[in-house]
Ligand SMILES: Cc1cc2nc3c(=O)[nH]c(=O)nc-3n(C[C@H](O)[C@H](O)[C@H](O)COP(=O)(O)OP(=O)(O)OC[C@H]3O[C@@H](n4cnc5c(N)ncnc54)[C@H](O)[C@@H]3O)c2cc1C
């Protein structure tokens with residue numbers, strides 16, 4: 279069977295969960311091989327992790343000439359690896375940056391590209407959610423090496439022991455690719471909560487919070503959830519943009535989404551409509567968000583959320 | 596200096612959007628408009644021009660799309676762009692991002708007398724397909740750096756600095772013109788066309804080009820040569836109506852806790 283390349287999603291060598299989901303999907307298309315672009319000293323540690331999810335090989339690419347730049351060098355590195363391996367497909371975790379890497383790679387490899395897949399079936403047929411989650415589309419790459427970016431939470435990771443043998447892969451990055459430079463980077467402060475896009479539960483707040491996210495955060499912590507927000511809350515300066523859910527923020531697809539004081543505009547729905555279970559607290563019973571919910575409470579979030587948090591903590595004992 | 600700003604004509608997101616029998620987005624039977632996200636690109640192009648008032652800067656709005664798509668560049672002219680180009684050709688219908696970026700790349704060059712302009716400005720994403728890949732593909736095709744998803748744009752001479760919310764960090768990215776720049780909806784409110792702007796737009800140059808004008812073969816674009824094919828589209832099944840309760844004296848929280856427990860979330 280041909281290899282399927284899976285780009286490892288990691289921060290400083292720490293492998294993130296979407297990687298395992300992608301390896302699970304990759305096994306439907308061929309033999310998964312993981313690609314580690316990072317500090318060579320961290321490759322072995324990452325390989326230990328991914329071999330439990332079916333990675334036969336781990337290609338280690340030194341990121342010395344890659345990390346200081348935007349997108350283009352990563353695309354060149356993957357192009358060179360793909361040229362050697364001739365993979366059946368290349369899978370990347372759907373992030374803003376990886377979609378751009380995939381776009382450039384598609385042009386280089388003269389291959390079709392599918393972004394934001396939520397499933398990949400045998401034979402490479404992908405499922406995507408389109409038009410703000412209003413439609414589902416199935417698609418297939420018909421030219422070249424399928425390049426597919428896959429959203430977090432698209433598959434339940436299946437453990438499957440494999441060799442995970444590390445192979446160094448040397449790349450040559452052109453000067454032309456090193457033209458957009460990362461001048462400064464301020465890593466996000468760890469909140470101690472799960473990553474918004476990966477979390478199983480997301481608790482969000484909107485304009486209805488009136489700027490006080492304490493109740494939203496309290497509930498999030500009782501549920502072990504990530505915190506999200508509407509654009510109105512972000513535009514008001516109550517919470518940084520990185521917490522925004524929606525068309526121009528993050529797309530989330532958790533097991534449970536709790537929308538508090540969020541009216542449910544189409545642009546917000548675009549980012550959360552595919553959540554498995556949806557709950558809303560809103561004082562306006564006409565709020566469009568209630569059209570989406572499995573359970574809704576018409577009430578003031580400032581009283582409902584603290585009471586709910588207390589009730590949950592009580593039940594947890 | 597020349598700025599070409601790429602704007603897309605998209606179906607109105609608040610209306611009923613649908614697909615044609617061949618699974619392409621229905622762009623003809625529905626109301627459309629200049630993609631809201633591309634208004635931010637026009638705004639940043641105009642601000643760049645205004646901030647560098649000692650230079651001669653031409654802002655050209657460029658769109659690819661069906662007949663009605665001309666509305667997108669018209670709006671850009673009303674906002675203040677100097678000229679506009681509408682690429683329209685039967686053969687383009689159904690093109691994927693790969694073919695779109697091919698046509699855009701040729702049109703960007705032609706709009707600038709054959710050379711790449713100092714700045715190719717794009718929006719964050721089109722509000723219909725929403726792939727956010729065209730700017731990267733355009734950069735690849737034009738052999739340019741991409742400085743994308745900017746929330747703040749600053750330039751000095753041929754140097755460009757942007758701020759953006761990266762996936763794991765807030766970043767400052769630097770690049771040298773010529774380059775492809777894309778901006779987010781955090782970059783600053785887009786202006787409304789003034790009455791004067793609307794009147795002035797009527798006299799501004801607006802050209803319509805076909806594929807032949809660009810030297811692109813019809814066989815290179817369109818649905819039939821797309822590198823990926825949509826096999827099927829279906830409306831998402833409506834969610835079954837959920838239970839809605841009114842909170843009275845704390846009853847809402849208890850009911851909600853009961854629901855969450857029944858679903859094993861607590
Ligand atoms: C191009 C574009 C992109 C956009 N992208 C996004 C995006 O990515 N994400 C996004 O979220 N939005 C986005 N928007 C904005 C979107 O259209 C809405 O304006 C926004 O989602 C509204 O946020 P909200 O629901 O918090 O505020 P509102 O619409 O003002 O709703 C507030 C809600 O809170 C309720 N409320 C008030 N007080 C209380 C209380 N005490 N207790 C309980 N409920 C209360 C009200 O009844 C109301 O329903 C975008 C818009 C555009 C044009």
Ligand SMILES: Nc1ncnc2c1ncn2[C@@H]1O[C@H](COP(=O)(O)O)[C@@H](O)[C@H]1O
Nearest residue numbers: 601602659717718720721726727728729
């Ligand atoms: N048909 C088009 N005409 C002009 N510009 C486009 C077109 N399609 C995409 N773009 C540009 O590319 C950006 C990203 O689009 P997309 O990759 O489709 O999400 C848009 O915000 C536009 O600036």
